[in-house]
Amino acid sequence: MRIIIICSLIMIVNSFLNKNFGIRKPFNFKNEEISNKIEYKTTPNKQNIINKISGFYGLIGPDNNNNITDLFKLFNRNGIIQGIFFDKGNIHFIKNYIRTDKLLYEEMNGEIVMNNWNMLIFKIFEKMKLLPNILGLANTALLKFNNKLYALNERDLPYEIMVNYKNKSIDTIRKVNLNYLKHFSAHTKIINNNLETIDYSSMMPQFSYFIINNKFKKEKQININTKYMPMIHDFVSLNDNILILDSPMKFDIEQSKKANIPLKFHPELLSEFYIINKNNGNINKIMIKDSFFIFHYANSYENDDYIIVYACVYDTFDFNNPYDNYGRYRKLLINKKTNELKVLKNNELEKYSLDFPIQYKDLTILSITDKLKINGFIVVNDFKIVKKININKNILGEHSIIEIDNKPYIICFTNDKKNISYITLYNINDNNEISIKLPFNVTMGFHSIFYSF
Numbered sequence: 001m002r003i004i005i006i007c008s009l010i011m012i013v014n015s016f017l018n019k020n021f022g023i024r025k026p027f028n029f030k031n032e033e034i035s036n037k038i039e040y041k042t043t044p045n046k047q048n049i050i051n052k053i054s055g056f057y058g059l060i061g062p063d064n065n066n067n068i069t070d071l072f073k074l075f076n077r078n079g080i081i082q083g084i085f086f087d088k089g090n091i092h093f094i095k096n097y098i099r100t101d102k103l104l105y106e107e108m109n110g111e112i113v114m115n116n117w118n119m120l121i122f123k124i125f126e127k128m129k130l131l132p133n134i135l136g137l138a139n140t141a142l143l144k145f146n147n148k149l150y151a152l153n154e155r156d157l158p159y160e161i162m163v164n165y166k167n168k169s170i171d172t173i174r175k176v177n178l179n180y181l182k183h184f185s186a187h188t189k190i191i192n193n194n195l196e197t198i199d200y201s202s203m204m205p206q207f208s209y210f211i212i213n214n215k216f217k218k219e220k221q222i223n224i225n226t227k228y229m230p231m232i233h234d235f236v237s238l239n240d241n242i243l244i245l246d247s248p249m250k251f252d253i254e255q256s257k258k259a260n261i262p263l264k265f266h267p268e269l270l271s272e273f274y275i276i277n278k279n280n281g282n283i284n285k286i287m288i289k290d291s292f293f294i295f296h297y298a299n300s301y302e303n304d305d306y307i308i309v310y311a312c313v314y315d316t317f318d319f320n321n322p323y324d325n326y327g328r329y330r331k332l333l334i335n336k337k338t339n340e341l342k343v344l345k346n347n348e349l350e351k352y353s354l355d356f357p358i359q360y361k362d363l364t365i366l367s368i369t370d371k372l373k374i375n376g377f378i379v380v381n382d383f384k385i386v387k388k389i390n391i392n393k394n395i396l397g398e399h400s401i402i403e404i405d406n407k408p409y410i411i412c413f414t415n416d417k418k419n420i421s422y423i424t425l426y427n428i429n430d431n432n433e434i435s436i437k438l439p440f441n442v443t444m445g446f447h448s449i450f451y452s453f
Contacts, residue, residue, distance in 0.1 A: 027106040034095040034440055046434045051089040052404050055452040056163050057411050058083035059397045061445025062139050072261045076114045078103050079139030082442050084423045085168045092168040093438055098151045098159055099172035101132035140186035141447040146214045152186045165453040180218045187234040196237050200230040207232055222281040227272055236300045236309055246272040247293040261319040267291045287340050293317040298357035298364050307334040312355040323371040326353040331383045348385055352378055360401045360408050397445030413442045
């Protein structure tokens with residue numbers, strides 16, 4: 001009771017200072033939004049290729065990536081979609097804020113200072129339904145499901161987004177409120193026209209796995225206790241099982257005093273894989289003789305003897321120092337009979353820090369990452385390098401793959417050395433590049449989607 005009274009007083013003082021002394025002004029995010037047809041010129045051959053594209057490339061991410069010193073500052077910004085409409089050779093750029101509960105609160109009361117103290121206050125008052133979810137940001141991924149598009153963030157619930165191809169506009173339709181879970185994985189899977197998702201606690205060593213039908217009704221829930229504090233950004237869905245990695249993350253008191261993210265990776269401890277049966281919730285724990293963390297999985301499959309998983313593996317991970325995190329693309333073999341794990345490495349692939357795997361037929365296209373920047377791609381088939389792609393620009397988030405005349409093209413936003421932004425197309429087969437200059441600065445995003453019309 002005492003802490004509620006103290007927090008109430010703090011909120012009253014904070015509100016008084018904001019309204020009467022103008023410490024923070026209401027956040028007019030609409031002034032930051034852009035919707036503009038792009039005038040451009042290119043060669044006849046390249047124009048012919050652009051004329052054949054009909055759809056929307058969208059990159060979701062945070063609304064500001066300046067002065068990023070830790071992943072907290074990168075992840076905890078309001079969600080925006082930056083994108084390009086392609087329509088009979090015309091291209092239209094849009095930058096649009098997702099109307100989350102938090103953003104609408106800031107529109108009235110001013111931008112919230114994101115720190116541990118404010119997070120505690122908002123968390124208390126969120127439970128009383130007096131304040132919005134301070135981590136409800138809708139800035140991580142886009143999910144197309146049942147002919148609708150949703151913006152996701154694993155600390156919140158989905159927001160339905162309308163992409164209007166005719167009007168070249170984006171609108172936030174609604175928040176999908178669900179009474180049986182609080183958080184919705186940014187890497188939710190679509191399996192047999194159902195959704196499979198994860199809700200994990202940021203304070204307790206436990207998570208829940210859900211199967212949800214196309215009406216967003218719960219079909220199944222399995223609750224799992226973990227050894228460590230779960231940080232489950234992605235997971236693997238197989239025929240009858242899901243695969244979850246429990247990495248050695250622990251709450252660290254000393255780190256909480258000096259860093260925004262109080263979780264610390266302990267390389268001296270061992271990671272664990274959980275194979276969880278979707279039907280009965282039975283768990284098999286996989287013996288791992290090492291510690292590592294995985295942000296994103298690539299292709300996975302199983303046979304009678306093995307579960308085979310391709311993933312971007314981090315041998316160590318520091319949330320508060322993102323410039324020194326390096327992902328290595330590896331092949332993981334889980335023996336079903338012995339419950340042992342074998343990690344295969346390709347010496348050539350080990351030379352690169354790789355993440356954001358995108359599957360195209362039998363190829364996986366991986367982003368080459370370096371200190372929060374993407375500067376090229378590696379194309380692999382199974383576990384062998386097919387080619388390395390150098391784009392003379394900085395790539396601003398995850399790419400998508402589109403087909404034009406049955407040929408695969410990478411599509412992404414890029415910046416050159418002068419910080420000029422482009423929409424870039426790259427033919428994987430013949431290395432032909434098309435870059436169209438944009439009169440707006442595109443900021444770094446996370447995941448992307450190509451929405452065909």
